Amino acid sequence: MNTVEYNKSVDKYADGMFRFILKNIRDEDKARDIVQDSFEKLWRNIENVNYQKVKSYLFTTAYHTMIDLIRKEKRKEDFEKVDVKEYSHSEQYSDLKEVLNIALEKLSDIQRSVILFRDYEGYSYAEIAEITDLNESQVKVYIYRARKNLKSFIGSIETLV
Amino acid sequence: MMRRIDRYNYEEFFLDYLEGNLNDSEKKNLESFLALNPDLKEELDEMCLIELEEENITFDKSSLKQIPFETDFEDFCVAKLEGDLEQEEEIAFTKYLNDNLIGKAQYQLYEKTKLTADFDIIYLDKEELKRKERKIIPYWMISGVGIAASVLLLFSVWNTSISDTSAEHDSAKKVAYNDSVKKVIVAPAKDSNRFEKLVGIKSEFNTAKQEIVGTVNQEVEKVIAKSQPLEKKLDRIVTANAVVENPSKNQQAEAQKISLPEVIKTAELKVLANVEVIEQKIESQDKEMNEVPVNTGLANLGMSWKSSVKAKRKSNSLLYAVAKMGVDKIGEIAGKKVQLEKQYDSETEKTRLNFNTKGLGFSTSIK
Structure with missing residues (x-):
């Protein structure tokens, strides 16, 4: 994948990723961070990622980052004994x-x-x-x-x- | 061969008669036999009454077909929604829903669970995520950067060594004034009387100036011209009521080294003789340092230098600016962010200049 394709990916998938993460964790800042992290990882691996599979790569990265965050948050909640809404x-x-x-x-x-x-x-x-x-x-x-x-x-x- | 009917085989004939299996001649023979045997006729009549009629029993086979839809109704609803049903199942289930209003209402609830993306939610900072095209750096640019880096390194080392050693002494020896009036620092008046005295002296000076019009020469003209900023300076100093402390020995020594051009020096001394209260004093260390240009080896390169702590700071700032510009340019060419930072070490009392990339790190002390 080249830089032009990378930038196209930003245009095509950033919104969808942001929506998906935001609907899951309902925290705009964290959702934005996760999208940024995902594209950062993509940039670091740009040579190894096929443009045809970039959507899957991005969503997989974002999903797992989000799951890690949720687990971390849950541990925090358990520790602080916060009641679930x-x-x-x-x-x-x-x-x-x-x-x-x-x-x-x-x-x-x-x-x-x-x-x-x-x-x-x-x-x-x-x-x-x-x-x-x-x-x-x-x-x-x-x-x-x-x-x-x-x-x-x-x-x-x-x-x- | 036609069968004969008698009292021993009449039952067989009766059954065939009831089943409709007798031909016409056999039926006539049976009727003749019954006329001769009326008791058997009664028996035949009784046999005719026992005839079972077909019961109208129907079995609802469609209910058998509905069994999976009833038991797994929810799963069929989701499967239909997700498009997981086979074509036959799809048709049958749709028919089932059409015949079953309650089931249809339930399925309509499932249809409402289909989520639609909210396209108003967008990621606003897409431009921040984008990257610039990676540039291919031509050879000449690499060599240029190399040269620039070498110059930067040499500059840093030179700057450090000169600053650390005899910069102050050397620079003091090489002090050269271009504008002596600016460098003459007048002791401030400590009270208003003194200020009046100064003003009076200035008036005398002006009067004397008028008297010697006939014999005035170009030298005096220069003195007058030079005296104007001096007057302004006096006013400013007195108004501000600034108190100038006695200069340190070093500063005095430095002041003694000031060599004024002869013409200006002569004119200056005339004024000083009349004023008396004017002394050459250094206003303050920082101010002095700002105003005294210092010459160093850099002059050979057409660059200026100033011999003082503040001037050194300025040089360091300049070095930082040059380094920052160079590093930024390198970062821009390489397409990577290169960090440049200043760190002050309180133990060594030195400021360090650091920049780092993934592939290159550099650090130098700039005091």
């Missing part, structure tokens, strides 16, 4: 998008990641498996569980409404 159904939701955002937050980290890869980036089970170091069956199971959880949450909100 609980979302009440009594909140007012203006639209489906908002409901989905809340529902997304309630998913497990892995379920959220795989379903975001699936819906945001349109990745296949195999591609998600490659990025997340899971096998295809596991990816499928996580996606099915995520869908059921999301549907269950939406259903409960709609019933209340």
